[in-house]
Amino acid sequence: MQRTMTIVALIVSLAASAAAYPVVPVYEDRDVAADCANADPASELAGVGGDFELTADPQDPEGHLLYVSNMADGASSLVLARLDGTTGQVLQGSLTTIATNFDGQNDNGPEFVMQRDGVIGVIYSGIGGVHGVFRPQIPANWNQFQFDVFGNPIRNDNPPVLTNTSDGAYPTVSLHIPQQSDTYAQFFGSCSSRCYGNLYGGVTTDVSLQMASLGLTVSSTAQSPREGYVFMSACDLAGACGLYEGLITSGGIFFPGSVQKLAPLLRAVKLYGLAAARHPLTGSTVVFSLVESATTAKVWGQSPTGGVLKLIGSVQIDAGTHFRVELNDSEVVLNYLVFSGPDTGNYTVPVTAVGGNLAVGTNRQISTVAQGAELDWLPAANRWALYYRSSDKLKRCWVTP
Numbered sequence: 001m002q003r004t005m006t007i008v009a010l011i012v013s014l015a016a017s018a019a020a021y022p023v024v025p026v027y028e029d030r031d032v033a034a035d036c037a038n039a040d041p042a043s044e045l046a047g048v049g050g051d052f053e054l055t056a057d058p059q060d061p062e063g064h065l066l067y068v069s070n071m072a073d074g075a076s077s078l079v080l081a082r083l084d085g086t087t088g089q090v091l092q093g094s095l096t097t098i099a100t101n102f103d104g105q106n107d108n109g110p111e112f113v114m115q116r117d118g119v120i121g122v123i124y125s126g127i128g129g130v131h132g133v134f135r136p137q138i139p140a141n142w143n144q145f146q147f148d149v150f151g152n153p154i155r156n157d158n159p160p161v162l163t164n165t166s167d168g169a170y171p172t173v174s175l176h177i178p179q180q181s182d183t184y185a186q187f188f189g190s191c192s193s194r195c196y197g198n199l200y201g202g203v204t205t206d207v208s209l210q211m212a213s214l215g216l217t218v219s220s221t222a223q224s225p226r227e228g229y230v231f232m233s234a235c236d237l238a239g240a241c242g243l244y245e246g247l248i249t250s251g252g253i254f255f256p257g258s259v260q261k262l263a264p265l266l267r268a269v270k271l272y273g274l275a276a277a278r279h280p281l282t283g284s285t286v287v288f289s290l291v292e293s294a295t296t297a298k299v300w301g302q303s304p305t306g307g308v309l310k311l312i313g314s315v316q317i318d319a320g321t322h323f324r325v326e327l328n329d330s331e332v333v334l335n336y337l338v339f340s341g342p343d344t345g346n347y348t349v350p351v352t353a354v355g356g357n358l359a360v361g362t363n364r365q366i367s368t369v370a371q372g373a374e375l376d377w378l379p380a381a382n383r384w385a386l387y388y389r390s391s392d393k394l395k396r397c398w399v400t401p
Helices: 207-212
Strands: 037-040 050-055 065-068 076-084 098-104 111-114 120-126 131-134 169-173 183-188 193-196 201-206 216-224 231-236 241-247 259-266 271-278 284-290 296-302 310-316 324-329 330-339 345-354 357-360 364-367 374-378 383-390 393-399
Touching: 037 241, 050 111, 050 374, 050 393, 065 098, 065 393, 076 120, 111 169, 120 169, 131 169, 131 364, 169 383, 183 216, 193 207, 193 216, 201 207, 201 383, 207 216, 207 231, 207 241, 231 271, 271 330, 284 324, 296 330, 310 357, 364 383, 364 393
Parallel strands: 216 271
Antiparallel strands: 037 393, 050 065, 065 076, 076 098, 098 120, 111 120, 120 131, 169 183, 183 193, 193 201, 216 231, 231 241, 241 259, 271 284, 284 296, 296 310, 324 330, 330 345, 345 357, 345 364, 374 383, 383 393
């Protein structure tokens, strides 16, 4: 018997009222990835066993992809490789060591970042906290990750820690495709939850501590595509909850008067997940909120200049899932993973734009693989691909969210 999942597809203007939209069940067959191939036929990545990330190279006119990974758990090196932008396969002879001082958990490996001036870099955990290695704005070679965040050359593949981190901290980012931003997030170390700061320095803002000083308890946060802004779900002492926004400063606090309640949530509702991205067609910010111990993800829209959040739809998903947000040139895609049970697999929910209004699309299973699977947009191929390791090989599957 084929399994089914309830979904809802709502097309609602951002100017519409944020009333409570019902979750309407619609049933359809799941689309499971079948168009799969070995993405590393030359075994270029043999022996690379860490947590990997992929992104389309923003400075490559041919649209090749960049692959970064730690070699192993604990103390190890960082390696970079290049994938063909059309076939999605690893290019032979491209494997390059870019750092020798990674030190962290295998499931919290390196992350791509892109500064506001377009410089792309890699941040990762090491002794002392979060380290960073960057490529010049006009690189001589695709793998010229040889500079610190200030553009100073690095010696001996030993990038320094960032100035606003602490020992034991790990970086976290919102998107696989890094947005242009000098703001980044880190957790663990001295952070009580998530700390947001500037790549160039200053004091990071510990969101939970700052909101506690306002009488609010935070359950989840996410970086906004608007520079320096952070989304938060929080409840006050009376149990009234909502989605909030604040603007961080280099002094480790929120800019005075910037913390605003953008939308109410049901009383005593706690979220285990928030994610946000700028929609490529409308410029609106799309925010996904996942309720703790429930099976509903709400999708919100915000004006490109900020302001209140408008509810544009709700989607039923499996509870307790891991999720991230991806995007191409026309849609924002919620990509979530179910790690166990009868619905184990990889799922997507696209948010498109119809007549300038955001529309929540169909909840779709794209693969039965969940562990370590990553969804990426290949602009040169004009296709979505799902990557994961299988029998020590990197596999690439063409998929449709």
